[in-house]
Amino acid sequence: MSEQDDQIFLKRFSLIIAGLAIFAVLIVGLAMTMNDRLAVSESTASGPATLERIKPVFAVYAGETGRAAAMAAAEEAAASGGGQQVAFDGSTDGEMIYNNVCQACHMAGAAGAPQLVAAQWEERLPQGEDTLVQHAINGIGAMPAKGGRSDLTDEQVRASVEYMLAEIE
Ligand code: HEC
Structure with a gap:
């Protein structure tokens, strides 16, 4: 059983x-x-969509290598048609452009960028606003032309320089 x-x-x-x-x-x-x-x-x-989504919003270019990288980025933007487009829809709001572009270096003084304090502009101001604007447009020292944003117009750069000069204290 x-x-x-x-x-x-x-x-x-x-x-x-x-x-x-x-x-x-x-x-x-x-x-x-x-x-x-x-x-x-x-x-x-x-794949490409993911790359597009995770790409950096903006980059800080410093020093000679940064200059070369900024040039390459600008050329790439121009080649892809991006260079044709005017940044910030052509706005000449100096404060807004400063906050979005210039501040990246000028707030912390990255790569020796002059911060918005009078002591750091004593030797720069006597050049006159037009020269300062030209330097900002063409690049000077470690600063790439237009702060690396070749899609800014000369007027937009002038507006942001004017904003910076007004903010110096
Ligand atoms: C990648 C960093 C960087 C960015 C972004 C940047 N700057 Fe600069 N800027 C510098 C550095 C570094 C200097 C100092 C260059 C020197 O005198 O050697 C400088 C200097 C200047 C000067 C003084 C030029 C002179 O003749 O003394 C002005 C004006 C200026 N920047 C305006 C701007 C404006 C306007 C923007 C935004 C559109 C901007 N910068 C964005 C790094 C930057």
Whole structure:
């Protein structure tokens, strides 16, 4: 009686084990197929879109290498048609342009950029506003032309220089 019970138990038990094994193989197969499909769609379609989304908002260019990098970035922007577009829709709001572009260096004094304190402008101011504007447009020392934003117009650079001069204290 008990031997027979054992045999029935063993039969059922091995059936269940076999069923579970087949189920496991199926699940693994399904997972592998799904993984293949996801990998394909990611590498082809969303790759460039992801790069576009995670690219830096802006960069700080400092020193001679920074100058070269700023030039390359400006050329790239010009080549892609971006250079044609005027920054900030042509706004001549000096404060806004300063906050978005110039402040990156001039607030902390990065790469020796003069901060908006009188002591750092004593030797610069006597050049006159026009010369300061020209230097900001063409670049001077470690400062790239137009602070690295070649899409700024000369008027926009002038407006931001005027804002800076008014803010010096
Ligand atoms: C990448 C950093 C950087 C950015 C961005 C930047 N500057 Fe400068 N700027 C400098 C540095 C460095 C100097 C000092 C250059 C020197 O005298 O050697 C400087 C100097 C100047 C001067 C003084 C020039 C002179 O003749 O003494 C003016 C004016 C100026 N910047 C305006 C601007 C304006 C306006 C912007 C924004 C449109 C701007 N800068 C953005 C780094 C920067």
